[in-house]
Amino acid sequence: MSDPVKVMKQEVGKAAAQRVESGMIVGLGTGSTTAYAIEFIGDRLKKGEISNIVGVPTSFQAEVLAKQYGIPLTTLDAIDHIDVAIDGADEVDPQKNLIKGGGAAHTREKVVDYLAKTFIVVVDEGKLVDKLGSTFKVPVEVIPMAISPVMRALEALGGQPELRMGIKKAGPVVTDQGNLVVDVKFNDIPNPVELEQKINNIPGVLENGVFVNCVNTVLVGEIKDGQPSVREF
Numbered sequence: 243m244s245d246p247v248k249v250m251k252q253e254v255g256k257a258a259a260q261r262v263e264s265g266m267i268v269g270l271g272t273g274s275t276t277a278y279a280i281e282f283i284g285d286r287l288k289k290g291e292i293s294n295i296v297g298v299p300t301s302f303q304a305e306v307l308a309k310q311y312g313i314p315l316t317t318l319d320a321i322d323h324i325d326v327a328i329d330g331a332d333e334v335d336p337q338k339n340l341i342k343g344g345g346a347a348h349t350r351e352k353v354v355d356y357l358a359k360t361f362i363v364v365v366d367e368g369k370l371v372d373k374l375g376s377t378f379k380v381p382v383e384v385i386p387m388a389i390s391p392v393m394r395a396l397e398a399l400g401g402q403p404e405l406r407m408g409i410k411k412a413g414p415v416v417t418d419q420g421n422l423v424v425d426v427k428f429n430d431i432p433n434p435v436e437l438e439q440k441i442n443n444i445p446g447v448l449e450n451g452v453f454v455n456c457v458n459t460v461l462v463g464e465i466k467d468g469q470p471s472v473r474e475f
């Protein structure tokens with residue numbers, strides 16, 4: 243089998259694309275797993291299996307992919323609901339709480355995913371954790387002029403903040419909104435609901451990557467006995 247993680251991502255992306263029905267307004271998430279879902283939604287449109295769908299992108303990446311795969315796009319100003327959102331995650335706990343923002347898109351993702359009547363998360367099995375924060379830092383989007391006081395406030399919350407730096411770009415990562423991202427290591431996140439609120443209460447923070455009480459379905463790509471499969475919870 244070629245790269246097993248890639249295979250799991252493809253399978254779970256395909257399974258999510260099957261949940262899209264004709265006429266739906268679809269939130270299009272960000273990341274390598276969702277990219278497969280966008281590709282398969284485009285395939286289904288091309289084959290005529292579904293029609294009359296419109297996408298709401300959560301990032302520049304999602305917008306580019308949707309255009310590439312022929313999915314018509316709209317904006318939140320032109321619609322009053324989203325039927326289903328499909329998005330990836332960096333960690334998923336047993337209560338379906340998430341850490342997102344590995345692609346620095348968590349602010350727009352939270353707007354779109356929380357608006358959806360049904361929010362489907364697509365992950366490979368490596369993203370499942372018993373407790374949030376065990377493998378991934380919490381991404382926080384910060385307006386640039388507030389970076390120093392926000393870093394201090396995040397330390398006061400018990401975190402170890404680190405400014406996210408670009409790869410193949412000198413200097414920090416800049417979000418689609420022109421802001422900075424701070425990744426915060428928390429040794430323990432006993433209460434994700436409380437942490438999400440406390441971080442967002444810091445002046446200068448736009449949004450953080452803790453997503454709570456918003457997921458309907460998690461689709462998990464797995465490899466069992468050498469065969470890829472998709473489990474749902």
Ligand SMILES: O=C(CO)[C@H](O)[C@H](O)COP(=O)(O)O
Pocket residue numbers: 271272273274275276329330331332341342343344345346347348351
């Ligand atoms: O939150 C995200 C982007 O901000 C992504 O959904 C998350 O990082 C998962 O990405 P991938 O599917 O590439 O592992």
